[in-house]
Amino acid sequence: MTELLVGTKKGLMVLRGRRGGPFEILTRAFPGEVVEFATRDQRGGRYFAAVTHGQFGPHLFYADDPTQKWEQAEGPAFPAAAGAAVERIWVVEAGVEDGVLWCGVAPAALFRSGDGGRSWALVEGLWNVPERPKWEGGAGGLCLHSICPWPGDASRLAVGVSSAGVWLTDDAGKSWRRSVAGLVPRYLPEEARKDTHAYCVHNMQRAPRQPNTLYMQFHGGVYRSDDGGESWNDIGSDRGLPSDFGFPLVIDPHDPDSAFVIPLKADADRVTPDGRVRVYETRDRGSTWTARADGLPRSQAYLTVLRQAFCSDGGKPLGLYFGATSGDVFGSADGGRTWASVATHLPPVASMRCA
Amino acid sequence: MPRMILTGSIREHAGGLGTIDVGGETAAAAIARLEASYPALRGWIVDEQGALRRHVRLFMKGEAITLAAPVGPGDELFVVAAISGG
Numbered sequence: 001m002t003e004l005l006v007g008t009k010k011g012l013m014v015l016r017g018r019r020g021g022p023f024e025i026l027t028r029a030f031p032g033e034v035v036e037f038a039t040r041d042q043r044g045g046r047y048f049a050a051v052t053h054g055q056f057g058p059h060l061f062y063a064d065d066p067t068q069k070w071e072q073a074e075g076p077a078f079p080a081a082a083g084a085a086v087e088r089i090w091v092v093e094a095g096v097e098d099g100v101l102w103c104g105v106a107p108a109a110l111f112r113s114g115d116g117g118r119s120w121a122l123v124e125g126l127w128n129v130p131e132r133p134k135w136e137g138g139a140g141g142l143c144l145h146s147i148c149p150w151p152g153d154a155s156r157l158a159v160g161v162s163s164a165g166v167w168l169t170d171d172a173g174k175s176w177r178r179s180v181a182g183l184v185p186r187y188l189p190e191e192a193r194k195d196t197h198a199y200c201v202h203n204m205q206r207a208p209r210q211p212n213t214l215y216m217q218f219h220g221g222v223y224r225s226d227d228g229g230e231s232w233n234d235i236g237s238d239r240g241l242p243s244d245f246g247f248p249l250v251i252d253p254h255d256p257d258s259a260f261v262i263p264l265k266a267d268a269d270r271v272t273p274d275g276r277v278r279v280y281e282t283r284d285r286g287s288t289w290t291a292r293a294d295g296l297p298r299s300q301a302y303l304t305v306l307r308q309a310f311c312s313d314g315g316k317p318l319g320l321y322f323g324a325t326s327g328d329v330f331g332s333a334d335g336g337r338t339w340a341s342v343a344t345h346l347p348p349v350a351s352m353r354c355a
Numbered sequence: 356m357p358r359m360i361l362t363g364s365i366r367e368h369a370g371g372l373g374t375i376d377v378g379g380e381t382a383a384a385a386i387a388r389l390e391a392s393y394p395a396l397r398g399w400i401v402d403e404q405g406a407l408r409r410h411v412r413l414f415m416k417g418e419a420i421t422l423a424a425p426v427g428p429g430d431e432l433f434v435v436a437a438i439s440g441g
Contacts, residue, residue, distance in 0.1 A: 053399075054410065054436075055408060055410040055411055055436035055437055056365060056398075056399040056400070056408055056411065056436065057398060057399065057402060057408050059398060059399075072368075072395050077397075077398060077402075077403035078403050078404070079403075080403075080404065083404065084404070085402035085403050085404050085406065086402075086403070
């Protein structure tokens with residue numbers, strides 16, 4: 001059985017079912033509240049849910065059994081000297097060392113837990129980079145949404161910030177440098193690109209079996225890095241994608257040459273292009289992209305799939321799942337070749353992760 | 356000693372209690388005392404910088420008050436969440 005953690009605008013839906021078929025709701029947690037993101041630390045099995053209460057703000061919860069009581073974490077919260085307050089918790093990612101997890105929030109900041117997610121501390125090195133006063137947010141706010149640990153090397157980390165680019169550390173977060181070489185912010189006038197800080201990274205993932213390889217969905221374009229995020233190569237232009245805009249991104253954890261995106265029409269029209277729902281796959285590191293739509297709506301389907309609402313189960317063949325703000329969830333049990341409905345009539349889906 | 360009156364779902368973070376006697380000479384101090392007694396409430400009424408959450412209001416004697424408002428023995432301080440959302 002596969003378990004899906006679906007963060008929705010009206011609670012966390014934990015779905016359970018067989019790959020390739022419809023799933024059932026095992027439990028619903030945080031009813032009525034916005035669950036921006038939910039995941040499970042595969043090492044110890046602990047579940048995490050980032051909940052934004054409409055009146056009482058963002059809070060992180062954890063549980064060892066999602067059907068039982070969830071505990072509130074201590075943080076993430078800024079220290080007084082930072083003069084900021086967490087507006088939204090975007091992502092929780094397992095680190096390399098035992099008990100270490102990372103958390104990205106808005107306003108763009110990184111937090112670290114060394115105790116399995118029970119308590120969190122601000123990564124001061126990134127908060128205090130000199131360029132920070134020049135950072136600006138995108139439509140979703142100034143947020144740190146992508147965290148890419150380096151398997152086997154706890155000192156190295158890459159994070160993606162909208163819209164302040166990619167930031168790398170080689171000393172476990174003490175010092176950081178921006179790495180945007182090769183990225184072209186086509187959404188800016190040419191004369192404004194040279195000195196801009198506005199690099200609108202939408203999603204970034206690292207290939208676990210080849211850590212030097214990262215893929216990125218940019219505000220305009222899809223990119224790949226072959227040098228651990230130091231520089232970026234355009235793999236989105238004229239290679240089969242229907243648009244250069246989108247948010248979701250998944251890498252095949254078994255194959256660093258393979259990645260999946262779900263393009264949206266444009267920044268001004270964030271729906272699946274042409275009323276058709278299509279996942280695009282590359283098996284050659286982005287040289288070519290192929291639509292995978294067998295079983296997905298073929299007409300009159302204008303879905304919005306948000307940044308964190310696409311995931312894989314890491315299986316062989318690869319299971320893939322995504323959810324839309326329409327409340328539809330789709331899944332594939334064969335690496336994207338065929339798709340089927342997993343769930344319908346859910347609240348708007350904000351995030352999707354396999355437990 | 357002022358008394359905090361919690362309304363709605365926030366009570367679950369105070370052990371289910373709706374009425375709690377607290378100390379403090381201002382609304383902010385009363386909330387800080389409340390958080391000290393019930394750590395699960397930290398960050399719910401005020402954020403980590405001590406600012407009142409945008410959709411939360413404090414009322415005393417039928418009037419909206421600020422965090423700086425003085426409170427005294429016998430005062431009832433209501434924490435009210437806006438009825439809003441989508």
